[in-house]
Amino acid sequence: MREDARDAALRVNEERLWLRHAEMAKIGAIPGNGVNRAALSREDIAARKLLLSWAVQRSFTVSIDAIGNLFVRRAGSEANAAPVMTGSHMDSQPRGGRFDGIYGVLAGLEALEAMNEAGVTTRRPIEVVAWTNEEGGRFAPCTMGSMVFTGARPLADVLDVTDNEGIKLRDALAETLAATPLATKREFNSPVAGYIEAHIEQGPLLENAGKTVGVVTGIQGLRWFNIEVSGKTDHAGTTPLALRKDAMRDAVAIINALTELTDDPADVTRFTVGRMLVTPNSPNSVASHVLFSVDVRHPDPQTIKRLGEAVEPLARKAAKHCDVKVTPTLRDDPCVFDADVTNAVEAAAKGLELTHMRLSSGASHDAMYMARVCPTGMIFVPCEKGVSHNEAENATSADLAAGARVLTAALVELANR
Numbered sequence: 001m002r003e004d005a006r007d008a009a010l011r012v013n014e015e016r017l018w019l020r021h022a023e024m025a026k027i028g029a030i031p032g033n034g035v036n037r038a039a040l041s042r043e044d045i046a047a048r049k050l051l052l053s054w055a056v057q058r059s060f061t062v063s064i065d066a067i068g069n070l071f072v073r074r075a076g077s078e079a080n081a082a083p084v085m086t087g088s089h090m091d092s093q094p095r096g097g098r099f100d101g102i103y104g105v106l107a108g109l110e111a112l113e114a115m116n117e118a119g120v121t122t123r124r125p126i127e128v129v130a131w132t133n134e135e136g137g138r139f140a141p142c143t144m145g146s147m148v149f150t151g152a153r154p155l156a157d158v159l160d161v162t163d164n165e166g167i168k169l170r171d172a173l174a175e176t177l178a179a180t181p182l183a184t185k186r187e188f189n190s191p192v193a194g195y196i197e198a199h200i201e202q203g204p205l206l207e208n209a210g211k212t213v214g215v216v217t218g219i220q221g222l223r224w225f226n227i228e229v230s231g232k233t234d235h236a237g238t239t240p241l242a243l244r245k246d247a248m249r250d251a252v253a254i255i256n257a258l259t260e261l262t263d264d265p266a267d268v269t270r271f272t273v274g275r276m277l278v279t280p281n282s283p284n285s286v287a288s289h290v291l292f293s294v295d296v297r298h299p300d301p302q303t304i305k306r307l308g309e310a311v312e313p314l315a316r317k318a319a320k321h322c323d324v325k326v327t328p329t330l331r332d333d334p335c336v337f338d339a340d341v342t343n344a345v346e347a348a349a350k351g352l353e354l355t356h357m358r359l360s361s362g363a364s365h366d367a368m369y370m371a372r373v374c375p376t377g378m379i380f381v382p383c384e385k386g387v388s389h390n391e392a393e394n395a396t397s398a399d400l401a402a403g404a405r406v407l408t409a410a411l412v413e414l415a416n417r
């Protein structure tokens with residue numbers, strides 16, 4: 001390992017990193033130790049302001065793009081060289097934990113501070129990015145900020161997405177941008193030399209294997225759909241079943257058919273219906289409309305393609321009484337990370353004498369979109385019992401610091417290439 005990479009890594013301050021997690025966890029705190037920090041909400045704005053205050057204290061420069069992705073830059077000796085980037089997201093699930101996303105942002109900031117304290121200069125600038133709306137819990141789809149930054153989808157395409165309250169993304173975004181009026185505006189798709197994202201594993205593999213660092217090799221494929229079932233509302237007590245167009249009954253039939261489609265004795269396929277809106281949503285009225293989300297995942301490209309293509313015909317066949325509209329909202333093919341970045345992460349873990357293993361990610365991350373535009377990799381640290389998207393999500397201060405050290409060393413390495 002380069003000496004300057006080691007010096008910087010050893011300057012990572014475990015206590016500072018832990019205290020910053022605690023500070024961030026106060027924003028949107030919910031009972032059970034969790035956080036609810038929806039994208040582009042008042043809480044998201046507060047988290048952005050806190051991050052900016054820490055960045056400015058260190059005289060790092062900050063910029064923002066038109067979808068609200070925030071960038072914190074530590075200069076390199078070649079001012080105009082394409083930066084190496086790290087980061088993750090600050091939004092959370094409605095009942096999210098204190099580490100999903102925010103760890104990658106705070107570990108990135110810690111890496112920049114550690115480099116300052118070690119007096120390390122890198123050839124390329126290094127930037128920490130806080131991506132807008134990674135979770136997609138309020139505005140679907142997920143990984144929206146990186147998707148738009150990398151040009152995978154135009155901004156105009158997502159501006160009219162609405163949340164459950166009918167608020168448009170364009171309005172929430174305008175409020176967020178007005179609350180953080182940064183002088184420097186960032187263009188989408190500006191060149192990036194490499195990207196490394198640190199994250200809690202969100203699964204049990206590292207903990208079970210007793211390893212501290214996960215060298216992430218890629219991310220499984222994903223399909224999202226909205227399925228809208230439209231029937232007719234009627235009196236629950238008086239309307240014979242034969243006369244009904246019960247949207248809930250058809251929604252249940254569709255979900256049962258999809259459960260059968262995705263049944264997998266090997267337990268590799270993932271199938272989730274996590275969101276359902278029922279109209280009129282009254283116990284004694286037959287449902288006229290049911291809108292629900294479908295999330296299907298698999299690491300094998302052929303399998304995820306087959307499953308994704310089966311959703312619409314199966315939903316139409318299963319619905320016996322109502323109209324069905326199937327709208328695909330996200331299609332991410334499985335992604336394999338860059339060998340050079342993966343090797344740099346592994347070499348950093350080895351050089352710092354941390355136990356490590358290679359593994360693939362079950363969760364989606366912004367790294368998936370960055371992998372389309374630059375050499376990309378990820379670092380995982382263990383989380384307690386693999387629990388995530390849950391208030392009880394937990395990780396140890398020592399593991400978080402270890403992951404930040406690996407990140408720091410790998411960033412110094414890549415930023416000098």
Ligand code: GLV
Pocket residue numbers: 134135142362363364365
């Ligand atoms: C991100 O949180 C995902 O849905 O995998």
Ligand code: MN
Pocket residue numbers: 089100101134199
């Ligand atoms: Mn995340």
Ligand code: MN
Pocket residue numbers: 093100135389
């Ligand atoms: Mn998440």
